[in-house]
Amino acid sequence: MSALLQFEGITKRFGGVPVLRDITLTVEAGTTLGLVGENGAGKSTLMNILAGNLRSDAGRIFWDGRPFAPAGPAEAAAAGIAFVHQELNLFPNLTIAENLFLTRFPRWGRLPWIRRDALGTQTVRWLREVGLEATPETPVERLSAGERQLVEIARALSLEPRLIIFDEPTTSLSDRETRQFFELMSRLRARGLTMIYISHTLDDVLRLSDRVAVLRDGALVAHGPRADFDAARLVTLMVGRSLNQLYPTRACWEQSVPAPAVRPLLEVHGLTQPGVVRNVSFTLHASEVLGLFGLMGAGRSELARMLFGLEPFARGAVQVAGQPLQGNSPRRRLQHGVAFLTEDRREDGLALEASIADNLALVTLRRHARRGSGWLNRSALAEAVRSIRAAVRLTPTARDTAPARTLSGGNQQKVVLGKWLLAEPQVLILDEPTRGIDVGAKFEIYQLIHQRADAGAGVLLISSELEELIGLCDRILVMRRGELVDELRRPDFDRERILRAALHERTAA
Amino acid sequence: MSPEQQRLVMRALDAAPLVLFALVLAGFGALSPSFLAPANLVNVLVQSSAIAIVATGMTFVLLTAGVDLSVGSIMFVAAAVSGKLLLAQGWPPSLVVAGIIALGGLCGLLNGLLIARLGLIAFIATLGTQYVGRGFGMWLTETRAMNLPEAFTQLASNRLLGVPLPVIVAALVVAAAHAFLMRTPRGRQIYAVGQDAAAARKAGVNVRGVLWTVYVLCGLCAGLGGAVALAQIGSVAPTFGANKEFAAIAAAVLGGTSLFGGRGRVWPGTVFGAVLIQGIENGLNHLNADPYLYPLITAGIIFVAVLLDSARGRLRRTLGRRRIRPD
Numbered sequence: 097m098s099a100l101l102q103f104e105g106i107t108k109r110f111g112g113v114p115v116l117r118d119i120t121l122t123v124e125a126g127t128t129l130g131l132v133g134e135n136g137a138g139k140s141t142l143m144n145i146l147a148g149n150l151r152s153d154a155g156r157i158f159w160d161g162r163p164f165a166p167a168g169p170a171e172a173a174a175a176g177i178a179f180v181h182q183e184l185n186l187f188p189n190l191t192i193a194e195n196l197f198l199t200r201f202p203r204w205g206r207l208p209w210i211r212r213d214a215l216g217t218q219t220v221r222w223l224r225e226v227g228l229e230a231t232p233e234t235p236v237e238r239l240s241a242g243e244r245q246l247v248e249i250a251r252a253l254s255l256e257p258r259l260i261i262f263d264e265p266t267t268s269l270s271d272r273e274t275r276q277f278f279e280l281m282s283r284l285r286a287r288g289l290t291m292i293y294i295s296h297t298l299d300d301v302l303r304l305s306d307r308v309a310v311l312r313d314g315a316l317v318a319h320g321p322r323a324d325f326d327a328a329r330l331v332t333l334m335v336g337r338s339l340n341q342l343y344p345t346r347a348c349w350e351q352s353v354p355a356p357a358v359r360p361l362l363e364v365h366g367l368t369q370p371g372v373v374r375n376v377s378f379t380l381h382a383s384e385v386l387g388l389f390g391l392m393g394a395g396r397s398e399l400a401r402m403l404f405g406l407e408p409f410a411r412g413a414v415q416v417a418g419q420p421l422q423g424n425s426p427r428r429r430l431q432h433g434v435a436f437l438t439e440d441r442r443e444d445g446l447a448l449e450a451s452i453a454d455n456l457a458l459v460t461l462r463r464h465a466r467r468g469s470g471w472l473n474r475s476a477l478a479e480a481v482r483s484i485r486a487a488v489r490l491t492p493t494a495r496d497t498a499p500a501r502t503l504s505g506g507n508q509q510k511v512v513l514g515k516w517l518l519a520e521p522q523v524l525i526l527d528e529p530t531r532g533i534d535v536g537a538k539f540e541i542y543q544l545i546h547q548r549a550d551a552g553a554g555v556l557l558i559s560s561e562l563e564e565l566i567g568l569c570d571r572i573l574v575m576r577r578g579e580l581v582d583e584l585r586r587p588d589f590d591r592e593r594i595l596r597a598a599l600h601e602r603t604a605a
Numbered sequence: 606m607s608p609e610q611q612r613l614v615m616r617a618l619d620a621a622p623l624v625l626f627a628l629v630l631a632g633f634g635a636l637s638p639s640f641l642a643p644a645n646l647v648n649v650l651v652q653s654s655a656i657a658i659v660a661t662g663m664t665f666v667l668l669t670a671g672v673d674l675s676v677g678s679i680m681f682v683a684a685a686v687s688g689k690l691l692l693a694q695g696w697p698p699s700l701v702v703a704g705i706i707a708l709g710g711l712c713g714l715l716n717g718l719l720i721a722r723l724g725l726i727a728f729i730a731t732l733g734t735q736y737v738g739r740g741f742g743m744w745l746t747e748t749r750a751m752n753l754p755e756a757f758t759q760l761a762s763n764r765l766l767g768v769p770l771p772v773i774v775a776a777l778v779v780a781a782a783h784a785f786l787m788r789t790p791r792g793r794q795i796y797a798v799g800q801d802a803a804a805a806r807k808a809g810v811n812v813r814g815v816l817w818t819v820y821v822l823c824g825l826c827a828g829l830g831g832a833v834a835l836a837q838i839g840s841v842a843p844t845f846g847a848n849k850e851f852a853a854i855a856a857a858v859l860g861g862t863s864l865f866g867g868r869g870r871v872w873p874g875t876v877f878g879a880v881l882i883q884g885i886e887n888g889l890n891h892l893n894a895d896p897y898l899y900p901l902i903t904a905g906i907i908f909v910a911v912l913l914d915s916a917r918g919r920l921r922r923t924l925g926r927r928r929i930r931p932d
Contacts, residue, residue: 169807169809170809173809185804185807185808186804187796187797187800187801187804187805187867188800188921189796189799189800189867189868190793190796190797190800194793194796194797198790198793198794198797198805198808198809198810199790199794199808199809199810201790201793203790208789208790208791209788209789210788210789210790210793212788237921268930371930372930373930374930395930408923577930578930579930
């Protein structure tokens with residue numbers, strides 16, 4: 097056997113934060129490599145470098161023995177690398193056949209005219225290969241989530257690649273479709289196709305791979321034939337500690353006195369939305385920091401968005417301080433004292449072109465309107481902005497009138513947080529509040545979270561970083577595939593138990 | 606609502622413009638019997654030709670989730686230049702028509718440059734070219750009306766095998782546009798770009814190329830539509846083509862083209878929308894309605910069409926939401 101693919105010292109940083117450290121890894125032709133790791137361990141980054149979506153800062157890739165640095169996805173595809181993404185990249189308004197052959201339709205000679213007959217027969221061939229029973233002319237929007245995933249796989253196969261990367265391909269598949277997919281994988285393997293299989297379902301990885309590689313904090317921590325691993329060992333390898341992060345301590349953890357009286361603030365009963373979450377129930381108490389952990393695609397953000405009225409749910413009830421929430425609007429949530437910091441601050445959280453002051457004042461503008469006339473009381477507003485700037489320790493060099501986009505990621509996040517803190521919410525939902533910001537700003541945001549909880553608010557903290565939740569929370573809920581599957585209390589936090597609960601367990605054959 | 610119910614609602618929304626069309630025909634027919642006379646229906650088709658051609662071009666642009674507000678001005682510039690060529694330079698009509706189309710394509714290239722190459726927002730870029738176009742046309746005509754020689758206006762009343770020439774031209778444009786959209790790789794890629802430009806880029810589609818294509822085609826159609834309208838009207842006034850962008854967008858949206866991009870067809874959708882709009886105007890004419898009412902009624906119908914479009918868009922987003930568990 098010969099090496100089809102070699103990574104040699106691949107290193108990548110995002111804004112100074114290392115996400116891949118000196119990865120050296122070989123994939124032999126015709127074998128399947130299982131790639132596992134926690135959120136943010138660097139799996140996707142490594143694959144995106146290989147697929148031409150990102151470029152490494154250092155290190156080299158050898159493809160078929162030759163140096164290989166794809167400048168874009170097209171170049172990687174031309175070299176024979178296909179990538180089945182977790183996020184589907186299909187066009188629901190086009191047919192299956194058009195999705196498969198969008199950039200290489202069969203034509204009549206050189207004429208720009210599609211050969212429908214050839215398009216149909218070629219598509220049928222790939223659909224048969226993946227076991228999808230649908231005609232090539234079916235619009236993709238009529239397909240179920242699982243069927244769409246099969247179309248995505250058929251598209252990858254139709255490129256006749258030499259290497260195919262599967263990133264969590266079974267998340268949206270039913271048990272039957274999953275079995276079919278595994279059969280397909282073994283057929284592909286028998287035919288000598290090389291594969292990289294990324295999954296949080298460790299049993300599947302162990303069953304389907306020849307070799308397994310474990311990433312942690314951007315470093316390759318183990319690599320070997322699958323016989324060297326079992327699920328328990330993989331979990332142990334995945335969880336190690338990152339040592340460079342400090343967390344503030346809450347006073348109430350250290351005292352031996354009983355915790356403050358337990359007063360429920362946010363009560364969620366049986367929240368269900370088909371295809372997203374099932375029967376989610378929990379209670380967030382006053383002065384509590386409640387963590388919500390789950391792997392990518394577990395439904396954490398979707399749950400948060402439902403709680404804040406940004407997405408609908410079919411069944412269930414939400415109460416804030418004993419009052420049932422009615423209607424589905426963020427405005428109503430705000431009136432009840434609920435605030436929500438979204439996961440994507442550039443997209444949803446900030447008006448990037450608006451000034452820092454305007455962003456800070458956005459939620460509380462009404463409070464600074466003069467009684468009667470309705471005109472803004474600018475001096476009161478300026479005072480509020482000044483006090484919150486100090487409270488969140490926004491960089492003093494930025495002027496109030498500067499557009500928010502001119503701030504660093506950490507300072508932008510402080511603006512978003514400050515905007516909500518000005519409203520003095522009793523329930524604060526934070527979705528990935530420290531994503532992409534530097535260590536110093538992280539610590540300050542941690543302190544703000546604790547201050548808010550000490551002042552009596554309940555904080556629901558969603559994070560992909562297990563360390564962060566363990567460092568900050570009073571209690572942690574674990575979510576998997578849209579369901580709550582475990583609950584742990586300080587000081588009984590157990591990394592391995594949390595990760596085991598969050599990892600998918602296989603129910604299909 | 607369950608997904609099945611949502612799909613049913615979707616069907617109903619899709620069929621709504623057809624129902625509207627039937628209601629308009631029945632309503633005007635009942636109020637004024639002469640409205641449904643064959644001669645008048647042919648008349649409606651003839652009157653719809655120019656707007657159908659312009660709306661066909663607009664459909665390309667809307668399919669990419671863009672918009673072209675400059676089509677009315679392109680019509681005006683084309684008309685003004687051709688008036689000059691006919692009257693002052695004495696060009697033969699056939700050459701003038703070719704010149705008009707080329708001029709439309711040139712204006713489309715300018716829009717393409719601004720949007721595809723320089724990355725301007727389509728709305729603002731084409732609003733700008735709208736002003737530039739109208740200003741240029743005004744300067745050229747010195748805001749005076751021009752009456753065209755009969756050799757040119759004759760084109761509009763010519764018939765081929767008994768079919769009026771404007772209808773034939775519109776039919777050819779529609780047939781070519783439909784074939785292009787449905788049967789060529791670039792045509793299908795237009796739909797992909799309108800659905801999700803970022804995903805299209807990732808899939809290897811030349812997104813810029815697609816944008817160039819739609820704005821140039823829209824300019825060509827606006828030029829040709831201007832020529833047809835010019836031959837029908839017979840004179841160039843400073844208001845020539847004014848507000849036609851509104852009618853063209855309305856025709857496309859009434860025909861089911863989505864302002865969110867990626868949805869819609871020239872045939873039968875846009876053609877049907879153009880005929881519907883012109884039919885309403887013709888019907889009001891038959892009823893001797895106050896001409897100042899026309900824009901109110903047309904605008905009302907357009908609002909209904911856009912409302913339907915946004916309801917459909919919302920439903921589609923609900924149906925297309927990401928699922929993370931297989932139930």
